[in-house]
Amino acid sequence: MATICNMGAEIGATTSIFPVTDASHRYLQSTRREQASRDVKLLESFPGGGSSPDAYFRFAADENAQYDQMIEIDLEKLEPHINGPFTPDLATPLSEFKKTVQEEKWPAKLSAGLIGSCTNSSYEDMTRVESMVKAAEQAGLKPAAEFYITPGSEQIRATLERDGTLEAFTEAGGIVLSNACGPCIGQWKRQDGVENGTPNAILTSYNRNFRGRNDGNPETMNFLASPEIVTAMAYAGSTTFNPMTDSITAPNGKEFRFPAPRGLEGPATPFEQGKEVFKALSQPPNPDVQVAIAPRSQRLALLDPFDPFPSSDLAGLRVLVKITGKCTTDTISAAGPWLKYKGHLPNISENTLNTAVNAETGEVNAAYDLDGSKHTIPELAKKWKQAGQPWLVVAEHNYGEGSAREHAALQPRYLGARIIVCKSFARIHETNLKKQGVVPLTFANEADYDKISAGDEVATVGLYEMLNNGGKGDVSLKVTKKDGSGEVLIPVKHAVSEDQAGFVLAGSALNLLSKGL
The missing domain is CATH 3.20.19.10 (Aconitase, domain 4)
Structure with missing residues (x-):
């Protein structure tokens, strides 16, 4: 649900919302917001979605809400897709991706796989990938392409570290990056020998893949997929690999196929809150405080107000x-x-x-x-x-x-x-x-x-x-x-x-x- 809400804007949505579910209550409780969860349940008990004076959230639809269009999706029939390159709305079914790569002459070699960011870094996402990494480790396999992991927040990073998930990634050869936007918005100085201007392919579970966005290289083709697909491709080192049907030859000569990923919806104990130093400071605004900026600063400048609209139509x-x-x-x-x-x-x-x-x-x-x-x-x-x-x-x-x-x-x-x-x-x-x-x-x-x-x-x-x-x-x-x-x-x-x-x-x-x- 979080991923859909994040990426709804990519197809023109102003906003994306979901009604409250039992999973919503469990998440609020696991993040130490039991009171908010209790208030939501109170709201649900009011006829017509009434309000509680102590409520923080109201997740009920308006009474007799009308919708312009209803679309039903059968998840049993929904095949994984890979989107890109250079746009998040060019979707190819996984079963057809190898053929498409060959027809379009896209790189067959995968130079890097990156998972996480704000879009696909939930505890469940990461523990599903952890199950794949551990299965591959038991078969003696390491990622064939550079494999990067970006926790989506300090809370998720601290919890994954406490529960051993990050250790599993690093022991398998993955590189855990800071819990920041990082490569998702171009803060990625590549160390893998791919020079700027060199055509290459990466797979990420990020939300956008416009040209030059991740590493500044306009020839880097970024394909978007789920964390599980990205991980499987990183182990294969190939964009033509289909983890639903294909296998990888292990060091012992046996053929290895990824088992179905298994993850946990949330941690057994509440999420760790992480390091206090990373939390935003807050204090009441004080208009008497002057903002001081170094005269030669190249990174900060006061914003001058824009001119108002002229008192006539625009001309010239x-x-x-x-x-x-x-x-x-x-x-x-x-x-x-x-x-x-x-x-x-x-x-x-x-x-x-x-x-x-x-x-x-x-x-x-x-x-x-x-x-x-x-x-x-x-x-x-x-x-x-x-x-x-x-x-x-x-x-x-x-x-x-x-x-x-x-x-x-x-x-x-x-x-x-x-x-x-x-x-x-x-x-x-x-x-x-x-x-x-x-x-x-x-x-x-x-x-x-x-x-x-x-x-x-x-x-x-x-x-x-x-x-x-x-x-x-x-x-x-x-x-x-x-x-x-x-x-x-x-x-x-x-x-x-x-x-x-x-x-x-x-x-x-x-x-x-x-x-x-």
């Missing part, structure tokens, strides 16, 4: 770049080494859209100024910001797919973006844009994507009125072609609510909140 915008293909939050704001600049908006903005594909030239990270000079996308955005030239981006489907990375909205806003127009948005990113004062618009007719080009001048029609009417009203874009071929009026759609209209008019949600409105 230019199309910075027209993007083709997948444009994720990783594309807009790369992770990896860049994350050290998360507290310094000018510095991290230097990576803005630096892996986007220019629709008109096919180049990666290339944009052209009005005089024809070539720049990287962030270079041109920075140049236009300094010249006071506002801009927009034109893109295709599911713009902003991936993690809810706030910087993917902050950076374009900082550099001068006022609107993004595309065929469709990932909904979390669409909301983030509005919180930063950028207006997300979609083509009313997707074919109009072809009518707008980089360098074109754009003015909004009806946008200011729509914002002042609390999100009600039609909006169009008047596009003056850079090549002098005339003007075209493009109708666009929006999903701006009354609150969000207030964010945009104020310049950002933070601007509005800082005024106590």
Whole structure:
């Protein structure tokens, strides 16, 4: 359930939830939250899902709740899948993966298998893998590929260490990493001889696998699978291995097949809480305390408020770049080494859209100024910001797919973006844009994507009125072609609510909140 809730955003879900189960109660109890579990049970006993004055949670569905669509999944018929490369929504059944690897000429050799992260690192996940590792150990086998384990939290790390699971992994040849995002978001300096630019395949049980995300190498193909599949593949050292049907030759010459994994839902005794030093400190806010930042700091900078929306429609915008293909939050704001600049908006903005594909030239990270000079996308955005030239981006489907990375909205806003127009948005990113004062618009007719080009001048029609009417009203874009071929009026759609209209008019949600409105 946790994995589905984590990855629901990958297929466009704003949120994913499950009703309370008996397992929910057992988990709350094993994490020393017996009172919360008791309160939930009290809620369930109230007619119509009523409330208890002491309750912390309410897990009941609304009375007479209606759903747009019901999908039933027979878990007995659900085959394991492997997803990727370069996108979490390209799924291949395990039984067909070997054939697909061969047809697509993907690497047959597996260079690394990585399990854990926030997505698949529950106690049950890890103990199921432990059963596989111990079975392979008894057969004399070690992982044929580098095998890494990332506990999902300090609590799970401490508990797995107490119960001997981490020791089983290290004795088998696995490498236990710190309980942090690590390779999942690019904090992985590989030591296995795979140089940047070298095509290779890895399997992970992480939640996302966009190009260059894990190790900064755009040629690393990351395939997503369950921890059990990743572990089996790591022992085989091959992407064509099917643990449901295939065997590995053990040192004694016998054929070894992994038994069905067996794990424990939770520990026999409550979870360990781990080291106190890793817990967040909390104290009441004090507006009298001044935030002091070293003048030469490259990692921290105060955030200046964004300018409010002008008292008219936007005019004189230019199309910075027209993007083709997948444009994720990783594309807009790369992770990896860049994350050290998360507290310094000018510095991290230097990576803005630096892996986007220019629709008109096919180049990666290339944009052209009005005089024809070539720049990287962030270079041109920075140049236009300094010249006071506002801009927009034109893109295709599911713009902003991936993690809810706030910087993917902050950076374009900082550099001068006022609107993004595309065929469709990932909904979390669409909301983030509005919180930063950028207006997300979609083509009313997707074919109009072809009518707008980089360098074109754009003015909004009806946008200011729509914002002042609390999100009600039609909006169009008047596009003056850079090549002098005339003007075209493009109708666009929006999903701006009354609150969000207030964010945009104020310049950002933070601007509005800082005024106590």
